[in-house]
Amino acid sequence: MSKRMKRILALGIVGAMAMSMLAGCSGSTENQGAGETNQKEAADSADAENAEAKDAASDDAAGDNQNSEASAAGDMSLEVEVGYTGDPLEQIREVVDDFTAKTGISVELVTPGADYETVMKTRMASGDMPDVFTTHGWSVARYKEYLTPLNDESWYEKIDASILPVISDQEGNIYVLPVTQGMNGMTYNKKVLEDAGVKAEEILSMDDFMAACEKIRENGVTPVHIGGKDSWTTACLYNGLAPAFYTAEGCKYPSGDDLKDGSFDWDADGKYLLEEIADMVQAGYFNTDFITADEASSFVALGEGKCAFMFGSLGYVQKTKAVVSDVEIGVIPVPSTMQGGKSQYMTGEGSCFGIFKDTEHMAQAKQFLEFLSLPENANRIMKADGEMPALDGMDKEGSDCYQAYQESVNSFDIYYDNLFDREYYPSGMWSVMTDAVMEVFMDPTEQGIDRALSLLKENYIDKYEAAQE
Template sequence: MKHIFVLFLSLILLILPGCSSEESTADTGKKTLTIYSTMSTDSERNTFRKLAAAFEKESGIRVSIHFPGNDYENMMRVRMAANDLPDLFDTHGWGKIRYGEYTADLRDMDWTQKLDPNLNSILKNKSGKVYAYPINQAKDGLAYNRNILDRFGIDPPETMDDFIKALRTIKEKSNGEIVPFWFAGYDKSSFAQYYDQFATPLLITDPAHNEKKQLIDGTFNWSKFTYLSDTLKQMQKEKLINIDAVTAKKSQLIELMAQNKIAFTMQGGTLGQDVAQINPNVKVGIIPTPAIHSGDDPIWIGGERYTLAAWKDSPHLKEAKQFIAFMARPAHAKEMAEATSLPSGLANVKADIFYAKDYQHYQNMKVEPYFDRLYLPNGMWDVMGTVGQELVADILTPNEISKKLGREYKRLREQSETQGAENNE
């Protein structure tokens, strides 16, 4: 059965764009590097293309760049199964867990000496292997409207209790005209982000409530997850979130924030600068994810966002490392960080990004990896998004959601283990 599957994947690979076997026979006679990336915005892609063109001119090596968009994961799964990956590819948060066995070790490269220490646990293993070059790094927390907090005398919250108090104050003092905490729930990833982001302070960072072992070995008691659903449901009952939380779309966010109608949201990225283009008087900031347990500290959630990993079996591995070295030059690293509005992955590169002052202010806050990437089987992100919608739509209660999450967690773990066994036959 496995041989039939691999044959099927091989046939698919023949029609996928950018196979290194196709590119290496280009009639230009030049070596060609094939790159796959998850970059999504025009500014990100255009800056990357510009730098790639400069590399081509300097090195004489062709670069073929592909941005598959929503098809990225499916394409990469096909390529991994057939062991025919692009010369360079984006691990987008899965450098060690999903792509680790396919990546070349980059520890001998000069830029690794400047790797931001926050990324050590995410991009390096205990023996020192470096899995990928981080073009930038995610630091997710809560985006907020500074104008509103200043108007009502609210300090940026550092705990969940303070966060809830801030939401209540905003609702009361604005007479309900400002949405304290806004969700774009039409896209269920908005709820998945809530669960995933707050699961870390709930279950990981506080020593007295550390569930790492149980989550990894499959014995986790999902009733301990109910707190997050209870909290979200209570916010809804008190009208601390938008009444259209299930149907609201991300496309509404920028305009509403620019009109001073939203106080907090979980959307980061280019939100601040996008709002400033519409209304420069509205100041958007970002803070770390608040702590849940007493005595714990706020944290950033993230790790690497966009990366360049080199396929260990690439026929152009030397040239792939040459491209990475080019992109890791401080001037180029700074340019990419600014194009993506996120901090560089290198400690010696200070980029002029919208949230630079916020990241500087909270520079001592620890960066924790995304919860689902370390502790949940593939597919649970989608489940968390769905149950969030079902909670707010009054389809499931918080307890019922925990039971459903437990069932899906078990099912997806077993599915993953079965597939792993088949692949090793």
Template sequence: MMKKWIMPVPFVTAAVVLAGCGGGSSSGENGELTLFSSITNESEKQAFEELVSEFEEESGIAVDVNLPGAEYESMLRVRMASNDMPDLFDTHGWSQTRYGDYTEDLAGEEWAERLDETMDGVLKDEDGKLYAFPLNQALDGISYNATLLEEYGIEPPNTFDELMEAMRTLKEESGGEVTPMFMAQSEAGAVAQYFDQMATPLLTVDEEENYEEELMNGTFDWSNYTFLPEQLKIMQEEELINEDAVTARGGQAVELMAQNEIAFIFAGGSFGADVTELNPDVEVGAIPVPSIHGEDGQRWIGGERHTLAVWNESEAKEEALQFLDFMAEDENAARIAEATSMPSPLDGVDVNHYYEESMEPYADVEVEPYFDRVYLPSGMWDVIGNTGEELLADSMTPEQVSDQMASEYQRLREEVGVEEGESLEDAEEEELSEEEVEELEQE
């Protein structure tokens, strides 16, 4: 059974690019829908834009699609502050806490009755309000080069110890030709992804090593986190990760795995399909994040990935709901889920996604929410990444990483007004002032 998630608001950087946002027509104007999505992968973009074009042709309704990539969150925050939201927008994991006040309740829509119950805790509140239409279900873990593992006689690892052993075997047996684990902190934030995903099996799923209550009420002892920076440092010292992990770009990974030069990566979605498209002789599989304290600690990390919410003050609400109906048609729901290599969130939609075969042995593995979205205050994602970078640059020891996480955790909790003993769910995001909005727009 999936847990109900309470998700604090993440940190949003001040770097904002307003192309397609500031100066554009307001929602519902000129007889067209405005739509913003956080989709970034090229193959996913292509599938989404093809579906939009088909909707336009079928309905006669124009859709202005905006896919701003890394600037998505900043652009949407500005639009929230000025109460000028797109007719349709992606809540990308924050449907209730960040965007909840701007979303139309979709519980009465016909497709809502077919929503997989595992999505309820993510997209519905206690009163039954449905905040967004999900395009797919996120199931994050580790992608692996199945071709390489078979060549070297390595089984997909189930525990962290098995993962470390597999990486050591790959390095030794390949004579250093294979990089066991590829991390790309630049753009992709993979160092932060390692910490965030592995924190779940370390801190929240084992009965004897469960710190959920302490993390939520501010009393967590961060020395219990030190295992993760210690292990990352070991990976670096043993050359189990790429030397340029801090500066490497995510886009490099597809080509490197297609050339059989890397074996593991904290990536999912359409990554595997993109690799095989580049080199049909390379197959990519996916496993849940490995357990740390015992055999039963494996978990998928995810829930809400790409969605479409309807702005509750949209002048084109009827047209926006019509677009969701179109996307919920079985064929269309299957196409977008397959393009993202993820299961459909709608019951009865048959999806043959890329990772289906490799995921089959883990069909009963539970899904847990992203660690930072539940247990950490706004701003901690950058802290996770920055401390990881400092660790790899030998500017911090593993213990210092934990100390920095502890101090920033407390500082940011206080910043949002949460006192020790209180839960993060009591935190509320502060609205931007007019001066702050103007500043962001100018940038």
């Protein structure tokens, strides 16, 4: 069976499963078809002296080297699988097309959209992996055995120190080119806070945050917007608040080691965060249409001053300004549950590209990553995904996200850590967090909290035990 037929079969299986996924808190919610591709024919006029392809070893080489297999007969194509949709996908497509025009190497761009995670799990099971793919936060924990180490690439020395630990395994190996890094915290509308008499720099504890929400609600504005129609956004809320309760330095219920080794006492400690969310629901701190509102409506609400806060990616700054260009948006870290505890930003992978270890086109795949690492191309990807720069030489001044982050860092005592679920939960808990928060949203009583707790506890135990086998 051909590679293309295997892929079509895998995508068909996924469609039948009717599962949902999260490409990341910062991803678009539009669902492009799993079969959407873009392929350009390779150039037919390469000279004979270019018959042997070479890895790109410099910026010039990345742009100018021709690949013999791609240019000889047009019978070779790099398959690149990504999770982008909508306008970001079109911007990435332009970068890919420029790579083909520059090198003669054809690229088949595949995007399963919202089914990306499910598709990739199916492809891992079948062994039919794309040549290059985005790892959506799991380059080490999930994809390491399928990826080739990239420490020897020329762009390695350009990786920002803040993202390097997140993408490195215990031996110090990395398996992706990190073009951008995701950073999660809280995004807010500056005017809404000002009108309510709230100073963002004074939100240092969860009590401070709840007091701010009350002032904002009394001023006639929704404190926190949730686009629950895109149900994974509820998991963003849980994932954003969890460190304040369980893992950030100075938190009220320190449990990081217990969550990692499987000894966390769910019955004693698992309710605290769920109870906080239930209290917020009962206090009217969320939009009343949280079930029918989608993620896009959250950007509209934040931009138009109809809500004060969103939990999730700092990339929401750019996405909100894309809706209301002149709005003033700020970011703050998630406050601690204890006075004197550290506020937290969670750092993870943004647009990160890895190479399948068994690809038949390793040289061309490395040349593709080299091309993406060039500042002019990395900046275009950063503009598309709205996340923080991850490589030296990128245009930090041109990143709304980075500028908002820099404005915040001097006002808080910040603790940095990996995204909560990626660091402290076994793989596969994202949809469980989604379902648990939905239980609390629909029934913020003790009964709803108990159902949510059972979901988290049972799935955590099952997935943790399965990971130990």
